[in-house]
Structure formats: C-alpha cells, structure tokens
Amino acid sequence: LSSSLEYCPSNFISSGINAEYGDDDQCEQLTAAEVLQRLEESWINERVSPYLQESQQELVDCLLEQCESVESNFSRASSFAVGIHQLEIQRIKYMSTDYLRTRLHKIEKHAEYALEEQKDQDGEEGVLKLSPAEFVYAREHFRNLQLHLKETALKHMPSPFNNLDKKKSITAPNLNSFIFFKVKEDTNNVLIDPRGDPVDLSRDEIHISKFLPIATLLNERKINLV
Amino acid sequence: EEHRSPPEQLQPFNEDLIRQVFAEMEALCDANRSDIENRADANDNKMLPSIHLRHSALEYNRRCVLAYLKSRLDRIVRFRWDHGAVLPPDVQSNIQEHEKQWFIKYNRTLANYMRSLHGLDLTQNRVPPKSLKIQVRCVEEYGELETEAGEIVMLTLNSEHYLPLSECEPLIRQGVLQHMSGS
Numbered sequence: 001l002s003s004s005l006e007y008c009p010s011n012f013i014s015s016g017i018n019a020e021y022g023d024d025d026q027c028e029q030l031t032a033a034e035v036l037q038r039l040e041e042s043w044i045n046e047r048v049s050p051y052l053q054e055s056q057q058e059l060v061d062c063l064l065e066q067c068e069s070v071e072s073n074f075s076r077a078s079s080f081a082v083g084i085h086q087l088e089i090q091r092i093k094y095m096s097t098d099y100l101r102t103r104l105h106k107i108e109k110h111a112e113y114a115l116e117e118q119k120d121q122d123g124e125e126g127v128l129k130l131s132p133a134e135f136v137y138a139r140e141h142f143r144n145l146q147l148h149l150k151e152t153a154l155k156h157m158p159s160p161f162n163n164l165d166k167k168k169s170i171t172a173p174n175l176n177s178f179i180f181f182k183v184k185e186d187t188n189n190v191l192i193d194p195r196g197d198p199v200d201l202s203r204d205e206i207h208i209s210k211f212l213p214i215a216t217l218l219n220e221r222k223i224n225l226v
Numbered sequence: 227e228e229h230r231s232p233p234e235q236l237q238p239f240n241e242d243l244i245r246q247v248f249a250e251m252e253a254l255c256d257a258n259r260s261d262i263e264n265r266a267d268a269n270d271n272k273m274l275p276s277i278h279l280r281h282s283a284l285e286y287n288r289r290c291v292l293a294y295l296k297s298r299l300d301r302i303v304r305f306r307w308d309h310g311a312v313l314p315p316d317v318q319s320n321i322q323e324h325e326k327q328w329f330i331k332y333n334r335t336l337a338n339y340m341r342s343l344h345g346l347d348l349t350q351n352r353v354p355p356k357s358l359k360i361q362v363r364c365v366e367e368y369g370e371l372e373t374e375a376g377e378i379v380m381l382t383l384n385s386e387h388y389l390p391l392s393e394c395e396p397l398i399r400q401g402v403l404q405h406m407s408g409s
Contacts, residue, residue: 064344083358090355090391097351104339104348108303133342140335148299148328153248153291 032066035059036092041224043099048180048225050211051173052106052114053218057131060096067092106173107134111142113172175212181223182206251287254280302329306336307349308399350395359390362403371397 039059046053067089074082107114107130115138118130130138183201201207206226217223258280302325305313311333313321321329340348368381373393381387381402397403 061344064346068344087355087358090351090358093346094351094354097346097348100343100346101348133339137335137339140338141332144328144331144335145299148324149292149295152295152322152324 032063035062035066039063039095039099043095043102045218045225046099046102049218050177050179051110051175052103052129054129055103055131055134056099057133060100063092063096103134104137107138108141110173111138111145114138115142175215176210178208179211180206180208180226181214181218182226183223185222247287247291251284254284258284298325299328303332306332310349310396350392352395352399355391357391359388360394361386361388361406362394362398363387363406364402365404366402368397368402 039056042053042056042059070085070089074085114130115135118135183203183205186200186202201223214223218225258277302313302317302321305317306329313329336348340346363386364381364383367383371379371381371393373379373389379387379389386406394403394405398405
C-alpha cells in the first residue's frame with residue numbers, strides 16, 4: 001500500500017496546489033504533499049496504537065478540500081490524466097475513511113474513558129484528543145448505551161446492583177501493550193524502561209517498548225509507530 | 227450462550243432466561259437482607275459466609291447479564307457497518323424492542339457524525355483501491371443498478387460487468403456481486 005501511495009505527492013505537486021494547514025494561532029504553509037505525508041503517518045500511528053492519538057481533523061478536511069478542487073478541474077484534463085487523478089483521490093479517500101473509522105471504533109470501545117480524559121483536561125493547556133464532532137458522538141453513544149442497559153437490565157435488578165458503577169464499568173485501553181516504533185529524530189536520555197537507565201535514541205533505529213513510556217515522544221512527533 | 231453462535235447471526239433475545247436471572251437475583255437479595263436483619267447482635271457473624279456467597283452470585287449474575295446485552299449490541303453494530311442502515315429481515319425478527327430503539331439512536335448519532343465530514347461515508351472504502359474499475363460477476367438476482375454516471379446496468383444472475391469500484395463495494399459485501407480476479 002505504501003508504494004502505491006508514493007506517486008501521489010508528485011501528482012499533486014505537478015498540479016501546483018498549495019495547502020494552508022491552520023493550527024490554532026499559527027498558520028503553517030504546507031504543500032499538499034506534506035499534508036498527505038503527515039496524514040499517512042498519523043494514520044499508521046492511529047492503527048497501531050492502543051488508544052486515541054491527537055485528532056488530525058484539519059489534515060483530513062484539508063485533503064478532502066483539495067480532492068474537491070481537483071475533481072472540479074476534471075473537464076480541462078485529458079481522460080488519461082483524469083483516470084490517474086481519480087485513482088489518487090480514491091486512495092486518499094480510503095486513507096481518510098480508514099483513519100476516521102479506526103478512531104471511531106476506538107471511541108465506541110472506550111467512550112467513557114475518552115470523555116473522562118477530556119473532562120479532566122478542560123480549561124488546561126492540554127491536547128484535546130477528540131475533535132468537536134467526535135466529542136458529541138462519544139457523549140451520545142455513551143448516553144444511549146447507559147439508557148439501554150438501564151432499561152433492559154439494571155432497572156429490574158435489586159439495589160445496590162442497579163447502578164452502572166463508574167469504576168467497574170469503564171473499559172480502559174491497555175496502555176501497556178507492546179508496540180514497535182521507529183525513531184525520527186535523535187533524542188537523548190529517554191526513559192523507556194522505568195527500571196533501567198535512560199537511553200539515547202538515534203534516527204532510523206527501530207525499537208519495541210510498552211506504549212505508555214513513549215506516548216509523549218509520539219505526541220512530540222519524534223517517533224513513528226510501525 | 228451468545229458466544230456459541232456464529233458472529234454473523236443474532237439469536238432471538240432470550241427474554242425468559244433474563245427474567246429468570248432477575249427473579250433469582252431478587253430472591254438472593256431478599257435472603258441476604260433478612261439474614262442481616264435477623265442477626266442476634268452486631269457482632270454475630272455466623273451468616274457471613276452465606277451472605278458473601280449470595281453477594282458474589284448477585285455480582286456474577288449482574289456481570290453476565292450486562293455482558294450478554296453488550297455483546298448483542300456489538301453484533302448489531304457490526305451488521306450496521308456491513309449492511310447499512312436497514313437490517314436484513316432475519317436479524318430484524320430476532321431483535322428485541324429496546325434494541326430496536328437503541329439501533330435507531332445509534333444510526334442517528336452515526337449519521338450526525340458523518341454529516342460533519344464533508345459527506346464522507348465511513349462505511350464505504352473498506353479496502354485499499356487497486357484500480358478504478360473491477361470485473362465482477364453477479365451471483366444473485368438484483369435487478370437494475372443506476373451508477374453515478376447515470377448508466378443503468380442490469381444485474382441478472384451470472385452476468386459479468388466492468389464497473390467502478392465504489393459502486394461494487396457495497397454490493398460485494400452484501401453478497402450480490404463477486405469480484406473476478408485475473409484477466
């Protein structure tokens with residue numbers, strides 16, 4: 001799959017599209033090729049990691065807008081070029097839908113955990129993992145589930161069993177599962193194993209570790225999951 | 227019981243069994259309460275083991291019932307993602323009333339989310355596309371299919387077509403078309 005996506009950036013570059021990728025106060029000017037590259041990395045990270053990563057909704061929106069503008073130029077291009085562009089657009093759509101689908105399934109599985117985490121971070125400078133639409137989805141989904149369980153089962157049980165005890169019912173993701181990762185930048189003094197010593201990570205090395213210690217590195221984009 | 231059936235099907239909701247479980251829980255709880263009330267004094271711990279036992283049984287029953295309900299919901303969700311918002315009739319006949327209500331709400335929540343995504347349908351595009359059009363054979367009578375381009379294709383049994391992937395994908399998942407590899 002990665003090889004089939006390799007020729008995509010060159011196609012977009014040749015059509016000369018520049019994408020504006022907004023990030024709160026700063027507006028990063030990225031070419032569409034770079035946006036695609038970032039989304040591909042985020043997509044692989046999301047598929048492999050046991051829990052939700054930071055929402056890259058802006059990347060998805062940006063790419064989809066690009067696709068729409070390319071599609072609107074189809075009448076001017078030859079039919080051969082149209083075919084290639086269409087295939088490219090299909091592949092981008094596949095990547096975007098798979099990325100969003102993976103996130104949605106994780107939200108459905110761990111709705112309560114995600115909502116609690118978001119609530120804890122409200123008002124702080126923390127990184128919000130759920131996009132606004134995803135937050136609404138998580139809340140609705142969890143509420144529906146609670147209502148359904150209450151109506152069908154908990155209502156008929158004698159107390160104190162008829163409450164959905166938060167501590168017992170939260171399905172937290174397994175943040176200690178092992179994953180492989182590849183180092184993007186040289187980083188020194190990283191504590192991977194709490195019982196061991198800090199290690200130095202050099203670029204392009206591949207390591208395996210539990211998810212939790214390297215979660216911050218992932219957020220800082222210093223590593224990529226494989 | 228639910229785990230034994232294959233994942234593509236949904237057994238009818240076992241209303242009687244659930245009701246029996248609730249009745250049993252009620253009885254256990256009453257027995258526990260009466261034991262606690264009838265203690266000679268606050269330090270009389272003779273009945274403690276039986277109270278513990280009943281309490282564990284109650285917790286166990288509760289967990290089983292919730293797990294059963296949850297696994298049914300998970301199956302219904304899988305049907306939604308594979309077949310679309312309208313469930314096949316054999317699944318519909320096995321769904322209980324509350325589950326039907328839950329499914330309607332789930333559809334609504336999902337539709338609201340997908341609407342915020344520039345019209346991207348998350349149930350499509352399940353496989354990485356290798357080419358724009360694929361060769362398919364029709365294995366079930368389907369009738370007429372209108373493609374996005376406006377052409378009308380007649381899908382009769384064993385007819386072969388060369389159609390765009392986006393049109394074929396949902397039909398392949400439903401079992402109407404079969405992808406022909408090679409040539």
